[in-house]
Amino acid sequence: MSLQQAISEFRGQFRGAVLEPQDLGYEEARRVYNAMIDRRPRLIAKCAGVADVMAAVRMAKVNSLQVSVRGGGHNAAGLGVCDGGMVIDLAPINYVRVDPSSRTVLVGAGARWSDVDHATHAFGLAVPSGIISSTGVAGLTLGGGLGHLSRKFGLTIDNLLSVDMVLADGRFVVASAEENADLFWAVRGGGGNFGIVTSFLFEAHPVDTVCAGPMLWNLEDAADVMRWYREFITHAPEEMNGFFAMMSVPPGPPFPEELHLRKMCAIVWCYQGSMEQANSILEPIRSYRPPAFEFFAPMPYPMLQGMFDGIYPSGLQWYWKADFFREISDAAIEKHLEYAALLPSWQSTMHLYPVNGKVNRVGQDDTAFGYRDAVWSEVIVGVDPDPANREKITDWARGYYSALHPFGAGGAYLNFMMEEGDDRIRAAYRGNYDRLTAIKAKYDPENFFRVNQNIRPAA
Ligand SMILES: Cc1cc2nc3c(=O)[nH]c(=O)nc-3n(C[C@H](O)[C@H](O)[C@H](O)COP(=O)(O)OP(=O)(O)OC[C@H]3O[C@@H](n4cnc5c(N)ncnc54)[C@H](O)[C@@H]3O)c2cc1C
Secondary structure (H helix, E strand, O other): OOHHHHHHHHHHHOOOEEEOOOOOOHHHHHOOOEOOOOOOOOEEEEOOOHHHHHHHHHHHHHOOOOEEEEOOOOOOOOOOOOOOOEEEEOOOOOOEEEEOOOOEEEEEOOOEHHHHHHHHHOOOEEOOOOOOOOOEHHHHHHHOOOOOOHHHHOOHHHHEEEEEEEOOOOOEEEEEOOOOHHHHHHHOOOHHHOOEEEEEEEEOEEOOEEEEEEEEEEHHHHHHHHHHHHHHHHHOOOOEEEEEEEEEOOOOOOOOHHHOOOEEEEEEEEEOOOHHHHHHHHHHHHHHOOOOEEOOEEEEHHHHHHOOOOOOOOOEEEEEEEEEEOOOOHHHHHHHHHHHOOOOOOOOEEEEEEOOOHHHHOOOOOOOOOOOOOOEEEEEEEEEOOHHHHHHHHHHHHHHHHHHHHHOOOOOOHHHOOOOOHHHHHHHHHHHHHHHHHHHHHHOOOOOOOOOOOOOOOO
């Protein structure tokens, strides 16, 4: 049977939409968040449910089609889409069911964090996630998940109770601490290597209103603020999270016009407690180096989650570099200042996310995530709407990364990386890498799921 005949037959069994290059909606459906990625799959299977995912896997296998799996489509390297093969798009599998009595949340693999935040907030609950609410639940979770609640509640995977999955041979399984425990260990940090997750069961926490928002300082104060921050955030109460940023001030409210587009440094806070307690914890920095501007106020948690969505709409050019750090030395601070002064566009930025508190208290080999002993996760992103500036943002991000890498812990958070090859993947998993290759050999011996930060099956 020709591939075209196989696709026609597949359309007959499939409940969701099947899109080929000639179909209306194909161009839109092949696009991912990072506009630097431009791939043309042979077909896109928009799965309506688990049965569709099983059918798509079998169809791709029989017809030797390469497969990429798409959750929210936000991956830095655009790993949700492939050239010539089949995109298994999970977007229609979007549901969130909150069980307030057990404080658990069941989430379909096509959901975005805004969907989860909206549903859980009605019950005064939240699941720890990232800092941009349009990001997909699936990819962020499978890589680890770092955000505003990490110091208190750990990574997103530390709040994962079980997953439903479709494996490379089309079988459906549940993975949890009790069932297929090796698979459950691997998916907590091992990315999309082991199969397609169709739903996630999370533990949620009582998080309702938070005191949150950015404080901004002029670059002349950045060295002092960074030196203060490196001590503060490693000792602060775990209810307080703050990520450090080198950034340009967005040209719009609530920022005053005289600051628009100015290169500055910032700390974006999120405190789970009262404004009075937050103000007392933050008093030392306000009196030591008063911020040039701040927008720190009580707000519903979903408002904080969506605060930066408008700055980063889909369709911009993105170039990513990343590393973990255990310390921020004075010499490293000098390099940060040098590259902050060279920010190539107003959306380009560098963030340092705390990887401490609860994240460090989970054992190094309790999950696949490779850097429980890191203190910060750095991400450098060159971002611009204009493809003509691609080289400019890429060169800046690479230069910044190269200047800081010698101060790093060795590896990086895989969800903050473009495709950088096997050595960087090994460096991210360290001692967990061999165990991952063995589990890969058990569940996906032919490396069917390889459009990802790929872990090859052990021989
Ligand atoms: C603006 C922005 C902000 C971000 N902020 C944060 C942050 O604060 N914290 C953080 O931790 N990360 C953050 N990230 C990184 C984010 O975690 C990754 O980009 C992640 O891959 C996005 O997940 P997705 O489902 O949208 O990705 P997709 O592009 O859909 O998929 C990415 C990869 O995940 C795998 N995958 C997706 N769905 C499934 C599935 N259901 N089953 C198996 N494999 C699957 C696939 O292998 C694919 O290769 C951010 C990214 C962006 C673009």
